Amino acid sequence: MEQQKQDAAEDVVIVGAGLAGVGVALGLHRKGVRSVVLESSPALRTSGFAFMTWTNAFRALDALGVGDKMRSHHLQVQGVRVMSPTTGQVVRELDLRVQGKLGPHEARCVQRNVLLQALEEELPAGTIRYNSRIVSIDDDKEKDGGGDAKILHLADGSTLRAKVLIGCDGINSVVARWLGLAKPLDSGRRATRGHAKYSDGHGFQPKFMQLSGNGFRAGLVPCGDTDVYWFLTWSPSCPDGKEDVDQSPAEMKQFVLAKLRSIMAPDEVLDAVERSEMNDVLVAPLRYRPPLSLLFGSISKGNVCVAGDALHPTTPDLAQGACIALEDAVVLARCLGDAMAGDGDGDETIEAALRRYAGIRRWRSAQVIAASYMVGRVQQSEHAVVRFARDRLLSGVLAKGLLMMPDYDCGTL
DSSP states (O other): OHHHHHHOEEEEEEEOOSHHHHHHHHHHHHTTOOOEEEOSSSSOOOTTOEEEEOHHHHHHHHHHTOHHHHHHHSOBOOEEEEEOTTTOSEEEEEETTSEETTEEOOOEEEEHHHHHHHHHHTSOTTOEESSOOEEEEEEOSSOSSOTTOEEEEETTSOEEEEEEEEEOOOTTOHHHHHHTOOOOEEEEEEEEEEEEEOTTOOOOOSEEEEEEETTEEEEEEESSSSEEEEEEEEOOSSTTOHHHHTOOHHHHHHHHHHHHHTTTOOHHHHHHHHTOEEOSSSOEEEEEOOHHHHHHSOSEETTEEEOGGGTOOOOSTTSOHHHHHHHHHHHHHHHHHHHHHTOSSSSOOHHHHHHHHHHHHHHHHHHHHHHHHHHHHHHTOOOHHHHHHIIIIIHHHHHHHTTTTTSOOOOOO
8 A cells, every 4th residue: 555655656747726726727727628626624624705806817717617607696896995094094095996907807806715626626526535645745756757856745645756746735835845946934913804794785886895904994895786795905003913812702892893893894894894704814914926036046946846826925005915826727737738739930949938928927926916915005004104195195096006917918728
């Protein structure tokens, strides 16, 4: 039995069954290429509840064949409302259905579990192997026709030989560490999230509500007729943020409510927080990979590459982290699938295909990380001059900035 475990081999191994990992697997499946996804958890992970899914993400979901299914489950978000930090009234509105450079914009707040399940349902049975955690990676020393094959060591003591290794294993990626990518940095900010359920309907308009105060920002958006998602990001008073990390769900709610009351948030927003189910991770540090490191780092090496948060962890200020992970999935499946199925130009090697993918995603990833970081700093600044400019002059500009990154098309499979 032990010998069988050691001899196990797969052509394409994807580490991590998040949006990027399952998306890459589905894209490869559409291209006729089999893959195996190793997931450390016992089931699909759905922490985070929901995320804003913009035009660029829906183009990727359409390429993967699940876009219309997501549209049928989630309301189209029609606009953004920017609330005054002093009166609690609407000071700016932005229509999210306007025409972009590449077509009309589209935005919905998609529930993470609904999307992950939709992607998994399209995969062949057994594609995702749960309770499979990678602890280290070695080169295959025998290399009997295996080229750049890697030996993956799992937590249960077994090993797996992978001809192609794709790391979609999140911000603490084992694969990114093997590639030598720069360690993600702490932005000095924290986030908490919640999900409110209204069995008889919530009554919110299909608009993304933005609120900000002294050192924090918040947002609330409906997913469907009965579900509302909200978030709060803030800069802790202690540099290590420990005064917030150990709070209970009840204490965390009171912390959020106190912040929102300080800016006279509408009663319906306070009610949504009161009735909320809190995220499994009460407080999450907001981390990002230095964008310059991506311009010069190794996104791929031989037959190994990374995608999703393993490639471009970013702060959530432009709501693009999950969206560009879906872009990664389509681009990577196209490049790798063409090489493995022989559909590309000439006889492109797998290594060359992964380099092509890295070249496409390198600048896009760095651009989103840098823009998100800068927007977050401005929106959450406690500096008096920056606050005055933000609240009186820049609120409309920052809101319009939400539509810049979604005006992108990753292409088809």
